[in-house]
Amino acid sequence: MSEDTLLSASRLTLRFGAVPALVEVDAELWPGEVLAVVGESGSGKTTLLNVLSGRLRPQSGVVWYRDPEGRLHDVHAMPLPALRALHRSDWGFVHQNPRENLRLGVTAGGNVGERLMAQGSRHYGRIREEAIGWLRQVEIDADRVDDLPRTFSGGMLQRLQIARTLVTHPRLVFMDEPTGGLDVSVQARLLDLIRSLVSRLGIAAVLVTHDLAVARLLAHRIMVMQRGRVVEAGLTDQVLDDPRHEYTQLLVSSVLQA
Amino acid sequence: MNTGYNFAYLDEQTKRMVRRAILKAVAIPGHQVPFGSREMPLPYGWGTGGIQLTASIIGPDDVLKVIDQGADDTTNAVSIRRFFARTAGVAPTTRTGDASIIQTRHRIPEKPLREDQIIVYQVPQPEPLSRLEPSRAETRRMHALSEYGLMHVKLYEDITRFGHVAISYDYPVMVNHRYLMAPSPIPAFDNPKLHMMPALQLFGAGREKRIYAVPPWTDVRSLDFDDHPFRAARAPHSCGLCGATDGYLDEVVVDDRGGRLFVCSDTDHCETRRAAGHTGADALAAE
Ligand SMILES: Nc1ncnc2c1ncn2[C@@H]1O[C@H](COP(=O)(O)OP(=O)(O)OP(=O)(O)O)[C@@H](O)[C@H]1O
Numbered sequence: 422m423s424e425d426t427l428l429s430a431s432r433l434t435l436r437f438g439a440v441p442a443l444v445e446v447d448a449e450l451w452p453g454e455v456l457a458v459v460g461e462s463g464s465g466k467t468t469l470l471n472v473l474s475g476r477l478r479p480q481s482g483v484v485w486y487r488d489p490e491g492r493l494h495d496v497h498a499m500p501l502p503a504l505r506a507l508h509r510s511d512w513g514f515v516h517q518n519p520r521e522n523l524r525l526g527v528t529a530g531g532n533v534g535e536r537l538m539a540q541g542s543r544h545y546g547r548i549r550e551e552a553i554g555w556l557r558q559v560e561i562d563a564d565r566v567d568d569l570p571r572t573f574s575g576g577m578l579q580r581l582q583i584a585r586t587l588v589t590h591p592r593l594v595f596m597d598e599p600t601g602g603l604d605v606s607v608q609a610r611l612l613d614l615i616r617s618l619v620s621r622l623g624i625a626a627v628l629v630t631h632d633l634a635v636a637r638l639l640a641h642r643i644m645v646m647q648r649g650r651v652v653e654a655g656l657t658d659q660v661l662d663d664p665r666h667e668y669t670q671l672l673v674s675s676v677l678q679a
Numbered sequence: 680m681n682t683g684y685n686f687a688y689l690d691e692q693t694k695r696m697v698r699r700a701i702l703k704a705v706a707i708p709g710h711q712v713p714f715g716s717r718e719m720p721l722p723y724g725w726g727t728g729g730i731q732l733t734a735s736i737i738g739p740d741d742v743l744k745v746i747d748q749g750a751d752d753t754t755n756a757v758s759i760r761r762f763f764a765r766t767a768g769v770a771p772t773t774r775t776g777d778a779s780i781i782q783t784r785h786r787i788p789e790k791p792l793r794e795d796q797i798i799v800y801q802v803p804q805p806e807p808l809s810r811l812e813p814s815r816a817e818t819r820r821m822h823a824l825s826e827y828g829l830m831h832v833k834l835y836e837d838i839t840r841f842g843h844v845a846i847s848y849d850y851p852v853m854v855n856h857r858y859l860m861a862p863s864p865i866p867a868f869d870n871p872k873l874h875m876m877p878a879l880q881l882f883g884a885g886r887e888k889r890i891y892a893v894p895p896w897t898d899v900r901s902l903d904f905d906d907h908p909f910r911a912a913r914a915p916h917s918c919g920l921c922g923a924t925d926g927y928l929d930e931v932v933v934d935d936r937g938g939r940l941f942v943c944s945d946t947d948h949c950e951t952r953r954a955a956g957h958t959g960a961d962a963l964a965a966e
Pocket residue numbers: 437440441442460461462463464465466467468469631
């Protein structure tokens with residue numbers, strides 16, 4: 422693992438019965454970098470995200486994470502309290518379905534403030550100010566701060582989830598199809614927002630998507646997965662403009678046809 | 680004393696099991712310890728958890744006080760006191776200062792307790808996170824990892840909606856900077872008494888089969904925000920009978936014309952004050 426790598430995985434393997442969800446997968450991520458993981462349904466993208474983030478244990482292989490003090494942690498050997506603390510502060514997870522992550526019976530402000538409170542913030546006024554600031558950053562009107570998420574549209578819910586995740590200024594965010602299930606026009610706005618937030622805040626991200634256009638717009642590098650294996654990896658533009666592996670060629674051409 | 684029963688009703692093996700749970704609870708302040716709660720000759724909701732605790736710690740020389748909502752003369756308190764008079768033959772008292780064990784539902788006596796006293800609380804719901812997180816497995820994990828952000832979200836929501844924390848009973852506390860604990864449905868007014876109390880505090884939940892404890896001189900803090908500090912609220916009146924302005928008051932209807940009176944909920948506190956010559960504005964009218 423090179424000196425400034427943020428996350429580094431080697432030879433990750435995980436089978437569900439006969440299904441090879443991950444086979445000898447290597448991955449590296451540098452600070453501030455966005456890595457897209459693409460591939461058809463069932464190729465192992467979500468499994469990889471869950472293994473990288475310590476939510477799922479591989480049968481073999483290792484994931485290293487470098488903390489802000491430069492110390493290395495074997496993600497799957499970390500004590501559970503330390504891993505949960507990491508997920509509450511330095512890391513973030515954006516789900517495809519925001520309802521899985523948000524508390525629908527809690528106001529927008531409470532949803533955004535929760536990670537701050539979990540970290541020990543005990544000043545109501547400051548938590549609320551911070552929540553309002555983040556709602557603005559994700560283009561939600563500040564006067565919605567006391568509203569319940571169930572009154573929000575799908576796109577707003579996803580933006581609220583992003584605010585809730587970014588409030589602790591994570592260095593690394595895992596995103597699983599963050600624009601999936603949204604209307605095309607809503608998707609475009611959300612992608613713009615994610616792109617500007619990630620670059621302005623210098624956040625590193627692992628972004629799972631089956632949409633090559635999303636990968637092209639957001640990611641510096643791309644990994645193409647097929648049946649649990651990485652068949653091609655490299656700079657996004659290079660891989661998409663000049664795909665070497667026939668599976669990638671197929672993916673790219675099917676996008677062109679669509 | 681009825682000798683058809685074992686001393687204090689429970690058999691010796693059960694008492695030993697409960698005592699082991701108590702020792703563990705004392706060793707880990709605020710942590711809920713499971714125990715094999717027994718069927719008692721009283722229905723749940725009548726304090727079977729508290730009764731099993733009292734039965735396990737009481738000896739023939741103990742002096743027992745039982746209160747319900749601060750009063751010694753309510754049905755629940757009377758029947759529990761009678762139960763121990765019959766099964767353990769212990770001396771009952773209504774005077775806080777004379778008791779070695781005080782079993783209570785919904786109040787802590789106004790008179791400060793001492794190191795040689797034990798207070799036993801009857802607990803209907805031991806899990807402070809139960810209304811926020813329905814999964815028992817998840818709340819256990821939250822306690823294990825001391826992850827209590829969710830409880831603060833609840834306080835945040837209250838302040839957002841009502842301008843203040845809208846919990847008047849069973850107000851959650853942090854014990855010894857480590858465990859979040861339900862103090863049982865005592866009024867929030869009583870919460871400051873939990874902090875650094877000289878007496879041992881035991882909590883028993885019969886239906887939920889949990890025991891927990893706060894050892895003497897333990898730090899117990901009510902959750903709050905720096906800019907919305909916890910306040911021990913009480914009705915802004917004085918006791919109509921004894922004139923007390925410091926104790927917790929109950930509002931009682933005194934006649935069929937809607938007449939109302941604020942009186943001490945702690946009957947011993949009120950009687951002690953009146954015996955010392957204090958009177959309230961309604962003392963004569965109430966006679
Ligand atoms: N918990 C599990 N038990 C059994 N099989 C699983 C489990 N999770 C994933 N799989 C299988 O592993 C393979 C990879 O699944 P994964 O969810 O990682 O795919 P994906 O690339 O995220 O697909 P999609 O684009 O549909 O979300 C699939 O064949 C899937 O059925």
